[in-house]
Amino acid sequence: MTDPVVPDIQRGWVLHAPGDLRLEELPVRRPDPDEVLVRVSAVGVCGTDKHLFHEGRDSSKVVTDPLVIGHEFGGRIVAVGKNIDPARIGQRVSVEPLMPNWGSREARMGRYNLDPDQLFCGNPGYDGGLQEYVPITADNAHPVPDGVSDSSAAMVEPISVALSGVDKAEVSLGGRVLITGAGPIGLFAAQLSIASGAGEVHVVEPRPSRQKAAAALGATVHPSLEEAPSDVDSLIECTGVAVVRHDGFFHVRPGGRVVFIGVGDQDANVPMLPVIEREVTLHGVMRYHFTWPRVIAMLAAHRIQTDSLVTAEIPFEDALREWTQPDPDEIKTIIRIE
Amino acid sequence: MTDPVVPDIQRGWVLHAPGDLRLEELPVRRPDPDEVLVRVSAVGVCGTDKHLFHEGRDSSKVVTDPLVIGHEFGGRIVAVGKNIDPARIGQRVSVEPLMPNWGSREARMGRYNLDPDQLFCGNPGYDGGLQEYVPITADNAHPVPDGVSDSSAAMVEPISVALSGVDKAEVSLGGRVLITGAGPIGLFAAQLSIASGAGEVHVVEPRPSRQKAAAALGATVHPSLEEAPSDVDSLIECTGVAVVRHDGFFHVRPGGRVVFIGVGDQDANVPMLPVIEREVTLHGVMRYHFTWPRVIAMLAAHRIQTDSLVTAEIPFEDALREWTQPDPDEIKTIIRIE
Amino acid sequence: MTDPVVPDIQRGWVLHAPGDLRLEELPVRRPDPDEVLVRVSAVGVCGTDKHLFHEGRDSSKVVTDPLVIGHEFGGRIVAVGKNIDPARIGQRVSVEPLMPNWGSREARMGRYNLDPDQLFCGNPGYDGGLQEYVPITADNAHPVPDGVSDSSAAMVEPISVALSGVDKAEVSLGGRVLITGAGPIGLFAAQLSIASGAGEVHVVEPRPSRQKAAAALGATVHPSLEEAPSDVDSLIECTGVAVVRHDGFFHVRPGGRVVFIGVGDQDANVPMLPVIEREVTLHGVMRYHFTWPRVIAMLAAHRIQTDSLVTAEIPFEDALREWTQPDPDEIKTIIRIE
């Protein structure tokens, strides 16, 4: 069931080698029986996209073949596979880029984000969102209501990362949370912590523009970790900086939690006094599972917002400059595909 | 360490038999070494106080000796036992009325609210808050900051009951909660659910005055259970009504939770289709443990409020009419001791 | 990839209407791309099979079309779909009969057993194990090592039900467990509780033959609930009998758990004193998720056994008598397909 206006050829940004990202003509793949075809409208740019561009790898995944990058995106369904209800054509959606193998042990255990053989849009093995048309498993194209903008639909992905961190941090009513780093993930984690009823949400961030953003969202801001309170229930670490990773543990109360989201060195130096004598636990965040419906519900109910974080929108044709001339004052840039 | 102005004789409302509640002169007991003496300023009236008055029993606890009732109260410390810092004299406090035996299995397991031998202010074995002076374990007199009113200090107890229910309901970001009954506990549960980031909070309540209160707090109101949504994550049952207890289970999604707070018949008729085929779990609420600091933090941060629930304040001398001529339109009455 | 010896026609027991179960010739369906074809060797008979036979329904599922029953079975792979490694041909397997829709909310949340649209071998919508050849999703055909017999391979299903109950009961090292009913599920629950390190495992069972089986497995046996200890950590209810369901709650310590596995009346009468004042929680068991590898590991390591429970083996041709002339002294009957 394909809408006749879907073209056979489209444009997409293809990564050929480190530093070699080109806008090219590509074929449009028609959806398989259980897929839909999404016309992309907005794509967010993430730190891992920058790793892919500069280093040709994202953690353990190495780019060997030409790859369309981009994993934060939404758009509109323009065609459906034969097993999918054609009424979905025209639906606005946010795309969950993670496609596990449902037969895997991890998926069967209820943690599909940990399947080592998962496919992921914009990672080696599956072309991502920086193209006009993306075919994707229908279940991964989550409907968004009218009140949620295209930019917000693209932001469900990073909000999902932050939500996974906040869930692991077990933020509770009246609790105290400390977040290190006020980039997009840290700012979403702050919003989600406040929305969870935390009594105090503290953010450590040295850059004034980001301090301002954090304060505007209702967090208490500290320029450095030393000035932040000790004895918080949970620390959500979003910088990846070695000394912050280490010293952060001393800011957590006995029985509290440290959650590492930020990517940094291959090893982290972890202090044993808080881990052993205070039983502070350490948790890492690998993407997300079952977050899209929750995040979309919160966006629809205006419990969290993306407006103050999306500080720039640029046209699709200009996407390259986000990699070659990034503006350090921007928090999140959205690439629009008209 | 006793403030000289503490008198030897005070006034208190003593329950002698069902229906026989008298204002009498009573001795003021001086604090034991680990206790403080609290001059009570505000006392809330709870449904269980009415059971005690009318039936001479509260569930399994039977009144056999004269008893000062009242378990929702706060005031000011006027004297301290010899092991307690005298700097606490003058401190405004909210009293946690539950005093477990810390050697009990339940307390050692981390659930001190389940100790079967616990003492409880206003229950047989320990005189409660409807008197001018109450001696209490110092750890049970929790400091409240200036921004929290005397009425709010007295309300920490019912808010703690609601918080225990919300905790067991595992209300989460973006979730859907259904609360049956908009009395004080239901209204606090609604506030706490909203503060926890629930995407939707539904309240079932037939009485217009309470519907109005629930709506003003931000909940979606339904006059009857049939009109409430099905497929919620959690149901917090605050009515004790048999048919609501039964039918409520059908409104919960597979894997969701039902929490019974409301007191009703000795047995409940529970439908097996949701319990077995959908694995909806059932949890009851027996008071609370470790809730005072969390509730006081939320009150201090204005994340929850008591103003719209305290619909009447009456002087200590007039307390009896709350039992003999209760006004069904009131939500919560506070008795003030000047 | 089909083994040439697979015939086109086979025999199977087809339920046409309540009480009307016939051995018939049926076509052999070839495996779809992601399926394998299993030649069945052993099938267990379960109480729900008897409900299907006598009433034409199993709880909410009603038989409207002819149906091959049987959901406890194992065998050998004789053909594979085109996406499956042909090396699996010849492999001995135990079949997990539950096939969820992996796009469902419940599957994505990690509880695939709760997907309301799941398919299930031997339930309306999917022919079961009482036929010679069953095509099934390859991931549902779990390999079993040589040390695990055909009967044991068929028993992984009821052991999985018991394991789900033991997991929900949170049986822990040194704990006390009470199991009501020593049918197959109860006896497996007793074995699993002992294997979990419970300090005491009590079984209530009035029938001498089953008492003997329970005692032989290491449980302490009581002829009636009144004689069983109170104050256990967990109760696993396997009878479905109304009075046992009700009174069992009074045998559980504060903060303990009741798990209902046994099927009985549509409603259960649940006492509120243990549920509310002691916070005893109620959990139901709907099949299982991610249990096959764990159960097969335990069978392989001889941590649990099936020999003393399989009290009869009968040939395929004689299967009907298991429904029409059941022997109440048997615990579990296995139907062998040579």
Next chain:
Amino acid sequence: MTDPVVPDIQRGWVLHAPGDLRLEELPVRRPDPDEVLVRVSAVGVCGTDKHLFHEGRDSSKVVTDPLVIGHEFGGRIVAVGKNIDPARIGQRVSVEPLMPNWGSREARMGRYNLDPDQLFCGNPGYDGGLQEYVPITADNAHPVPDGVSDSSAAMVEPISVALSGVDKAEVSLGGRVLITGAGPIGLFAAQLSIASGAGEVHVVEPRPSRQKAAAALGATVHPSLEEAPSDVDSLIECTGVAVVRHDGFFHVRPGGRVVFIGVGDQDANVPMLPVIEREVTLHGVMRYHFTWPRVIAMLAAHRIQTDSLVTAEIPFEDALREWTQPDPDEIKTIIRIE
């Protein structure tokens, strides 16, 4: 209520300074109202006792005043305080050495082991078990049945440490556990893992005498970590060795757990690939809470044993040589007080 035969003077081993441990005459303190007086019969020697002896400190606790060491011990009640039932005189007991402040936040939250102001027998602030008579809170003197020996009563403490680790490791039926280090804690962890129904229990240990002990208990032994399986559910780290701490993470499956019990360097180098991409969590163990009744139940039921671990028993008078001339081939030495 004091038994007349309790003397006023006793003998005890007093640590005055690093390396300076002397057998001295000491007064016998009579029990306070809520205490009992225990005549010690057996004391285990633990690694932390050796830290105290050699360095005058145990982690963050520094010895400044003369201190009787020893925290693994049991004996018989010879006198009781006035609030305690005199029937307890004569009772054989195992002493839980941890005495929290029950008003502390941590105790009220249900984790009394994390109270930073806890007292602990044999740590600075409370004289320990290497003396003839120890007065202790009655609730901390746990009765042991006749079938549990004096040595086993003394071993409840290290078994409790191992149990805390096994609990945090979430060892489950059919799971796979890896334990690094076969000292007393590692060997008890292995026994408890087997008793919990783990399908496979692997122990890494280079020393032949300890390998033999682990194998005799039913574990699979590997001389080095490299030879141990990867993909286990849980790792229980009992060596404190930096490279084992680091590399161990790579042996855990996605979503599994690492538990650090062993004491080592102040910081640990933790690899981020397993922590972040596989969400392997890290947990530390600080003593125990609510373990005594569970451990005693398991000892009484012969689910675990101490005989093969207690490789030496020496008289009280000779205790010093356990510090000055320890035998590296011994696993656990018990000091007997006749």
